[in-house]
Amino acid sequence: MSGTFGKGHHLHLIDGSAFIFRAYHALPPLTRKSDGMPIGAVAGFCNMLHRYVEGNTGPDAPTHVAVIFDKGSHTFRNEMYDLYKANREAMPEDLRPQIPLTRIATEAFNIACKEKEGFEADDIIATLAVQARDRGGRCTIISSDKDLMQLVGDGVEMLDAMKNNRIDREGVFEKFGVYPERVVDVQALAGDSVDNVPGAPGIGIKTAALLINEYGDLHSLLERAEEIKQPKRRQTLIEHAEQIRLSRRLVLLDENTPLDFTLDDLEVRDPDPDRLLGFLAEMEFRTLSRRVAEVLGREAPVIAEPAALPEIAAEADVPFDSTAYEQVSDAAALQRWIDRIYEFGHVAVDTETTGLDEMIAELVGISLAVEPGRACYIPLTHKQSRGDDLFGSDDLAEGQMATEEALRMLTPMLKDPAILKIGQNMKYDGKIFAQLGITMTPIDDTMLMSYAMHAGLHGHGMDTLSERYLGHTPIPIKPLLGSGKSAVTFDKVPLSDAVAYAAEDADITLRLWQKFKPQLHVAQVTRVYETLERPLVPVLAAMERSGVKVDRDTLSRMSNAFAQKMAMLEEEIHTLAGRKFNVGSPKQLGEILFDEMALEGGKKGKTGAYATGADVLEDLATEHELPRKILDWRQISKLKSTYTDALQDHINPDTGRVHTCYSIAGASTGRLASTDPNLQNIPIRTEEGRRIRAAFVAEPGKTLVALDYSQIELRILAHMAEIPALKEAFEQGQDIHAMTASEMFDVPMAEMTPEIRRRAKAINFGVIYGISGFGLARNLRIPRGEAQGFIDRYFERFPSIRTYMNDTKTFAKEHGFVQTLFGRKIHTPEISAKGPRAGFAQRAAINAPIQGTAADIIRRAMVRMPAAIADLPATMLLQVHDELLFEVENGAEEALIEVARDVMESAADPVVKLDVRLVVEAGRGANWAEAH
DNA sequence: GACATCACG
DNA sequence: GACGTACGTGATGTCC
Numbered sequence: 001m002s003g004t005f006g007k008g009h010h011l012h013l014i015d016g017s018a019f020i021f022r023a024y025h026a027l028p029p030l031t032r033k034s035d036g037m038p039i040g041a042v043a044g045f046c047n048m049l050h051r052y053v054e055g056n057t058g059p060d061a062p063t064h065v066a067v068i069f070d071k072g073s074h075t076f077r078n079e080m081y082d083l084y085k086a087n088r089e090a091m092p093e094d095l096r097p098q099i100p101l102t103r104i105a106t107e108a109f110n111i112a113c114k115e116k117e118g119f120e121a122d123d124i125i126a127t128l129a130v131q132a133r134d135r136g137g138r139c140t141i142i143s144s145d146k147d148l149m150q151l152v153g154d155g156v157e158m159l160d161a162m163k164n165n166r167i168d169r170e171g172v173f174e175k176f177g178v179y180p181e182r183v184v185d186v187q188a189l190a191g192d193s194v195d196n197v198p199g200a201p202g203i204g205i206k207t208a209a210l211l212i213n214e215y216g217d218l219h220s221l222l223e224r225a226e227e228i229k230q231p232k233r234r235q236t237l238i239e240h241a242e243q244i245r246l247s248r249r250l251v252l253l254d255e256n257t258p259l260d261f262t263l264d265d266l267e268v269r270d271p272d273p274d275r276l277l278g279f280l281a282e283m284e285f286r287t288l289s290r291r292v293a294e295v296l297g298r299e300a301p302v303i304a305e306p307a308a309l310p311e312i313a314a315e316a317d318v319p320f321d322s323t324a325y326e327q328v329s330d331a332a333a334l335q336r337w338i339d340r341i342y343e344f345g346h347v348a349v350d351t352e353t354t355g356l357d358e359m360i361a362e363l364v365g366i367s368l369a370v371e372p373g374r375a376c377y378i379p380l381t382h383k384q385s386r387g388d389d390l391f392g393s394d395d396l397a398e399g400q401m402a403t404e405e406a407l408r409m410l411t412p413m414l415k416d417p418a419i420l421k422i423g424q425n426m427k428y429d430g431k432i433f434a435q436l437g438i439t440m441t442p443i444d445d446t447m448l449m450s451y452a453m454h455a456g457l458h459g460h461g462m463d464t465l466s467e468r469y470l471g472h473t474p475i476p477i478k479p480l481l482g483s484g485k486s487a488v489t490f491d492k493v494p495l496s497d498a499v500a501y502a503a504e505d506a507d508i509t510l511r512l513w514q515k516f517k518p519q520l521h522v523a524q525v526t527r528v529y530e531t532l533e534r535p536l537v538p539v540l541a542a543m544e545r546s547g548v549k550v551d552r553d554t555l556s557r558m559s560n561a562f563a564q565k566m567a568m569l570e571e572e573i574h575t576l577a578g579r580k581f582n583v584g585s586p587k588q589l590g591e592i593l594f595d596e597m598a599l600e601g602g603k604k605g606k607t608g609a610y611a612t613g614a615d616v617l618e619d620l621a622t623e624h625e626l627p628r629k630i631l632d633w634r635q636i637s638k639l640k641s642t643y644t645d646a647l648q649d650h651i652n653p654d655t656g657r658v659h660t661c662y663s664i665a666g667a668s669t670g671r672l673a674s675t676d677p678n679l680q681n682i683p684i685r686t687e688e689g690r691r692i693r694a695a696f697v698a699e700p701g702k703t704l705v706a707l708d709y710s711q712i713e714l715r716i717l718a719h720m721a722e723i724p725a726l727k728e729a730f731e732q733g734q735d736i737h738a739m740t741a742s743e744m745f746d747v748p749m750a751e752m753t754p755e756i757r758r759r760a761k762a763i764n765f766g767v768i769y770g771i772s773g774f775g776l777a778r779n780l781r782i783p784r785g786e787a788q789g790f791i792d793r794y795f796e797r798f799p800s801i802r803t804y805m806n807d808t809k810t811f812a813k814e815h816g817f818v819q820t821l822f823g824r825k826i827h828t829p830e831i832s833a834k835g836p837r838a839g840f841a842q843r844a845a846i847n848a849p850i851q852g853t854a855a856d857i858i859r860r861a862m863v864r865m866p867a868a869i870a871d872l873p874a875t876m877l878l879q880v881h882d883e884l885l886f887e888v889e890n891g892a893e894e895a896l897i898e899v900a901r902d903v904m905e906s907a908a909d910p911v912v913k914l915d916v917r918l919v920v921e922a923g924r925g926a927n928w929a930e931a932h
Numbered sequence: 933g934a935c936a937t938c939a940c941g
Numbered sequence: 942g943a944c945g946t947a948c949g950t951g952a953t954g955t956c957c
Contacts, residue, residue: 015942017942018942018943020942021942021943022942022943025942088942143942144942144943144944145942145943146942146943147942160944162944163944165944194942194943195942582954582955584953584954584955585954585955585956586935586936586937586954586955587936587955587956588955605935605936606944606945607934607935607936609935609936611936612936612937613936613937613938614937614938634937634938635938637953637954638937638938638939638952638953639939641952641953641954642938642939642951642952642953643939646952646953666950666951667949667950668949669948669949669950671941671949671950672950673949673950673951674950674951675951675952676951677951677952678939678940678950678951678952680939680940680941680950680951681938681939681940681941681950681951681952682939682940683939683940684939684940685939685940689939708941713941713948765947765948766947767947768947768948769947769948769949770947770948771947772946772947773946774945774946774947775946775947776947777946778946778947779947833943834942834943835942835943835944835945836943836944836945836946837943837944837945839945839946840945840946843946843947843948844948844949846948847947847948847949848948848949850948851941851948851949854941855949880940880941881940881941881949881950882941883941
């Protein structure tokens with residue numbers, strides 16, 4: 001479409017600076033390979049532009065488009081107010097040189113690129129949006145900057161490109177409580193800490209909207225300020241009237257920016273392929289070049305790999321070639337591989353099986369690799385596939401060794417202490433071999449090496465690691481196995497495909513190992529890997545294989561009882577609601593409560609649905625019967641579906657026990673995670689829930705013993721933050737929350753009330769979690785100001801906590817990670833992000849050393865435990881963060897408790913000398929509930 | 933597959 | 942340039 005911009009035209013205005021900052025913070029600090037120039041933000045920017053262009057199809061596609069940038073730091077707003085944007089942090093050093101490149105990138109995409117000295121992008125956007133509107137066209141502003149919301153309406157909308165979220169007049173109202181034309185008034189009152197717009201002190205968006213809606217507009221409000229009832233508010237508005245008027249001028253966008261181009265100059269143009277691909281090649285964006293070339297129907301430009309140091313290049317650059325892998329079909333070939341393994345002294349091993357549950361899965365084949373590019377697959381039980389046989393056949397495929405023979409040949413090597421077996425997630429392969437009576441040792445695990453070096457940076461699965469550290473995307477398993485109903489197990493995969501896939505996994509593992517092994521030392525995490533990760537593998541494998549006995553009858557009876565109770569509640573709920581609906585649907589429930597029944601307090605979340613969480617319903621329960629019934633129903637529904645029903649399905653038919661799987665490298669802090677089923681969240685806090693815990697039982701003649709660390713995180717906090725009062729209280733065995741309460745609220749210990757203690761307890765936990773006034777207020781259901789008062793007082797009484805928090809944040813900003821007392825690193829890549837994400841990252845950074853140190857301590861205890869209890873008729877079954885559960889023959893309970901408690905209490909020794917001693921509490925019983 | 937909810941430490 | 946507000950998890954159901 002061409003001609004003069006008008007009706008039927010659609011203008012897109014992209015907030016270029018927003019794109020840049022998003023790109024910068026979304027990506028790690030990438031550099032151009034050939035010369036090390038930082039190009040992360042440019043890469044992200046180009047990716048975003050490319051995605052944007054590709055997404056512009058259909059009737060909504062723009063006819064005109066421009067990317068608008070800020071230019072110069074000094075604008076007419078600084079003339080009005082010299083502190084405007086004064087508290088903004090300086091642009092990061094590695095971002096500055098990238099800014100001009102983003103202009104060139106925009107032009108390379110053949111998109112108009114506009115800026116004007118002395119004006120902010122927002123003003124240019126405002127001017128263009130108003131022009132477009134006046135000419136009867138549409139305009140979409142691609143930005144999430146709330147300053148731009150004043151422009152929305154009459155064909156002007158905003159679009160958050162990341163969330164694909166359109167904001168119209170109603171959207172603005174949701175955000176500001178007023179429609180676009182009054183947004184500046186609200187902003188003038190509320191101010192903006194980011195841009196350093198002063199506003200009216202103590203007035204936020206909520207109050208501002210309230211006032212504006214009551215008085216119509218800012219002018220009237222200030223004129224009639226005397227009429228405001230609240231004395232403090234009245235005084236604020238009268239005193240700061242001038243400042244508020246100034247703020248309004250600051251946030252009001254200039255819709256008359258003089259421009260040296262017109263809307264018609266912004267018509268959408270196709271990119272010039274040579275120019276665009278040339279630019280991308282110059283930047284050395286390999287992936288994006290390929291994608292763009294594909295779209296343009298061109299050959300992808302060849303981007304030369306920079307000449308690396310020759311000896312490294314020789315080692316690292318063996319290309320992946322899935323056709324070069326060997327299929328081992330007979331004893332002679334296998335023997336050649338075994339000989340080769342002895343020559344090298346190490347081998348990467350990977351097993352292929354019929355499933356992910358190692359307790360049930362059967363071995364299908366084994367792959368081996370000794371050096372990059374040199375790998376094989378030994379298929380064992382692949383089935384012959386015949387085209388005419390829909391049901392599959394049990395005939396073994398040709399070209400496979402008998403499993404027994406292969407294992408007989410491999411076992412000495414797998415057990416040989418002189419041969420290092422390398423794997424990716426060796427717990428899995430170790431358990432598969434353990435099922436066959438083979439104990440693999442010694443081992444190395446690339447997943448755990450990555451975890452020790454990169455926790456917090458990214459996941460540690462093979463695909464992630466291969467892409468990140470080898471630049472190679474592994475063959476995906478999906479197309480081989482299929483999905484959904486038609487999914488097959490690996491033994492049905494044709495041999496040629498299986499060899500390529502399976503051998504590649506061993507090849508990748510070996511290459512990762514070569515890369516990671518020397519880096520452990522450089523990253524100074526060798527001790528973490530050697531003492532907290534690697535030795536835990538066989539310990540966890542044994543625990544998982546042991547499993548825990550769960551009484552099916554108890555669960556089954558409870559399921560039935562729950563089903564009846566739920567049906568009853570459901571009927572009552574429908575009666576109270578006046579109609580039938582799906583009680584399990586928060587969406588329908590929200591509509592019933594807040595639309596149909598018109599209860600107060602309905603708050604919509606970002607997806608536009610009412611929040612109906614337990615805290616909301618709890619508040620409503622004082623006014624109406626329905627919310628309480630819903631809460632009851634939800635509790636039972638949760639217990640039934642997640643526990644009494646699901647747990648039964650997890651009982652292994654062979655062992656009659658439940659075998660969880662622990663992920664060692666799941667949680668960034670060093671904690672374990674438990675899956676399939678999760679046995680770390682078995683109910684305990686309610687009476688009903690404890691009955692589920694009681695279904696976890698000991699075998700006849702045995703007893704369950706639970707040992708748990710008492711207040712381990714607070715003890716670690718006392719040590720790390722060096723809090724004398726806290727240390728002393730622990731030393732004297734005092735009630736720690738009561739002591740805190742006594743210190744804070746000046747209440748003698750003898751006069752402590754449960755309520756005061758409860759508050760102190762919440763604050764103690766808050767500190768561990770990186771406290772905020774908002775969070776504490778919500779937790780204690782008290783006003784935010786009061787909560788802030790508590791926190792201030794806490795810091796006053798225990799000043800070293802503030803020091804610890806500040807030091808931790810500073811350390812994280814400087815190094816990009818925080819550390820536990822044992823040297824575990826937890827990376828905090830978002831610590832220098834701006835806005836809310838920084839808050840998250842900071843709190844996580846404060847929490848991670850504490851939670852992580854506790855995790856390290858129990859890991860150390862677990863590693864030492866098997867040897868310590870070897871002579872006792874006892875088995876370690878479960879770990880729940882600060883608790884270990886054992887099953888022990890009757891009569892040996894005391895002996896076990898004595899030994900295990902000692903191991904746990906001294907687990908930090910000798911590496912870390914804690915100022916606070918660790919205390920372990922023990923319990924025992926026929927079931928897990930009793931053992932507490 | 934995203935989101936809301938809720939179970940645990 | 943600011944998406945939200947206590948840390949860390951996993952499982953389930955609804956809804957698109």
